[in-house]
Amino acid sequence: MTTHDEMARLLAMGRIGRRDLIKGAAALGAVGAAERVLGRSAMAATPNKGGALKVAIGAGSTTDTLDPATFTDSYMQSVGFGGMRNCLTEIDNTGKLVGELAESWDASPDAKTWTFKIRKGVTFHNGKSLTAEDVIDSINHHRGEDSKSPAKPLLAPITSLKADGDNVVLTLEAGNADLPYLLSDYHIGIMPSSGDGKVDWKSGAGTGGYIIKAFEPGVRSFLERNPNYWKQGRAHFDSVEILSIIDVAARTNALTTGEVHLMDRCDLKTVHLLKRNRDVEIYDVTGTQHYTFPMLTNQAPFDNNDLRLALKYSVNREEMVQKILRGHGKVGNDTPIAPATSFYAELEQRAYDPDKAKFHLKKAGAEGLTIDLSAADAAFAGAVDAAVLYKEHAAKAGITVNVIREPNDGYWSNVWMKKGWSACYWGGRPTADWMFSTAYEAGVAWNDTYWEHEKFNKLLVAARVELDEAKRTDMYREMQTIVRDEGGVVVPMFANYVGASSTKLAHDKLAGNWDMDGHKAVERWWFA
Known part of the structure; x- marks a missing residue:
């Protein structure tokens, strides 16, 4: 008779399906074993209400607010985005883009004008019915002149935003095929309009x-x-x-x-x-999650690219993945575009090379460098250990890294983007344009290295409107190369x-x- 261990082996080999395993387990009286192989979700296909x-x-901070323009980490993402509010679009559990508060959408042939049909019969928690005005004011909440919302650069290309009956019509300064993806961003939750062009975010009312x-x-x-x-x-x-x-x-x-x-x-x-x-x-x-060490390129010594390259050659990425991630991830290559992301470029992998690090240190006039690296486990689980490991790697290149263990509370408001070199994590984004526009485009709120590169920024704009797939692929490859070789961030690993x-x-x-x-x-x- 086939045992439940043998069934598990056959499942892994693809010789039997999930249904066969469950039926076989029931016949053997080994449903518990099947649960452990498949997970409880497979054994309870029909959702139950209650509990x-x-x-x-x-994550989480005493500085958190219910304003989605201030969401910075997974705590408020779970509360505000996962629980309280909906966006116009949603990326479902299979990675497919689907409508949420937008029932459907259409674009002009040049992808400059988009029409979103707003779902009917939806009410906010305060009893107000959802209208096109709510959508418009919620989007404009991030577009104001004084806005510091990370969604502002995503929405900056909008030149016109108006209601057309139950529809919302957006016109862009240039075409963008990724716009429906961008509107699924967790900052752009739809809130009730207060009737004066503003929204009520303080009550937390959503749909x-x-x-x-x-x-x-x-x-x-x-x-x-x-x-x-x-x-x-x-x-x-x-x-x-x-x-x-x-x-x-x-x-x-x-x-x-x-x-x-x-x-x-x-x-x-x-x-x-x-x-x-x-x-x-x-x-x-x-997925697309990656752990990084951003440097503030607008201040010395990180304004010198040779010094940045020295630090990039001073980390053993393979050891970082094995010791910090315990193998639950992949080696990074100083670019944020994950292998699972469209337009990912397979560039030559940067390897740990203390001699090359010394070469670039000498070019930078920074031999015998001593540098501070701020970290806290609020940045990512194991961030302090990762910084200590980085210190050990860099020592072989003649670099002394002082690991500064920062408080967890307030890390994102007091350390990240404030101190010269720090630890950080990114959940990643579904498209290359979205990731680059969020954290690498000059002047955007979450450009955590304050990096500016003229050619990169021109390519970013050009690739966004390019409809030829081959040309767009070449552009994103060049952009990833520029970020890897001239950017201000060390990306040692992608973490599961x-x-x-x-x-x-x-x-x-x-x-x-x-x-x-x-x-x-x-x-x-x-x-x-």
Whole structure:
């Protein structure tokens, strides 16, 4: 008779399907074993309503607000984007772009004019019906002259924004085939208009699956299910409590003791031990997330590209992936475009080379360099350890790295983009243009190296409107080469999303565009 271990082996080989495994397990009385092979989600295909979900997020700050223009990390992304609000479009769990508050959309042949049909019958948590005006004012919330929203550069090409009945018509200064993707950005949640061209963000009212009932920045958020949610088959929990628990040991303890049901960013040093817990399921998803060390190129000594190259040659990327990610990721090449992203260019891989580092140090006139590197585990799990490992690598190139361990609280407001060299993580973006426009285009709010490169910026604009696929591919390849060789960021590794949940939870296929099922776990998951 075939054992459940043999069935698991056959499944891995593709010799049997998931349905065969479940049927076979039932015949053997080994349903529990099948659950461990497939995950609880496969054994509970029909979502159940009810229950109080508790989530632990390894981010959050006392400076957090309900204004989506201020969202900087995974905590507010889960609360505001995953729970409270909807966007015009959504990237689903298969990576496909689908309509959310936009029922459909059409573009002119030159991709300059876009018409979005706004979904009817949708109401905000305060009872107001969704209108085109709400959409227009929500988009304009990020476009103001004084706006510091990271979404501002994404929306800057809009020259006209108007209502046409139930439709919203956007006209761009130049064509952009990626516009519907951009409007799925977690900052651009739709809020109720206050009637004066502005929106009400302070109340937290949205059209999402959950209504905010309590908000303690940097501590907890409590949400209750929206009884009038328009999206069928979503928002299954009666309530959701999202806790900011930055310390990974505390998050893990909260999960194993049953205090929470779901946590992000497992400690990769101990995740193998967590896997042994029969009440816990680990998720490990490959996406666009990458860990970086940005340098402020608008100040010395990082304004010298030879010095930047010296630091790029001074890190052993393979060892970083093995020791920091425990193999749960891929080696980076100083560009943010992930292998799974369209227009990814397979450039020659930069290797650890202390001699080349010394060569560039000498060219920069910086032999015997001593430099500070700020890090905190708020940046990414293991960031401090990664900085210490970087220090060991750089020592062989004659570089002394002083690792500055920064406080977790306030890291994003007090260290990132403020201190010369620091640790950072990016969830990545679904398209090359989106990633570059968010963090590499000159002058954008989240250009965390303050890097400016004339040719790169010209190519960015040209590639955005180029309809010839081959020409666009060549442009993005050149842009990635420029960032790798002249940019101000070290990208040593792409990290898988690794989190854990109680086996009481169930879900469908997990999205890879961001962590926690695209930050939509509170909407998509359920209790089995």
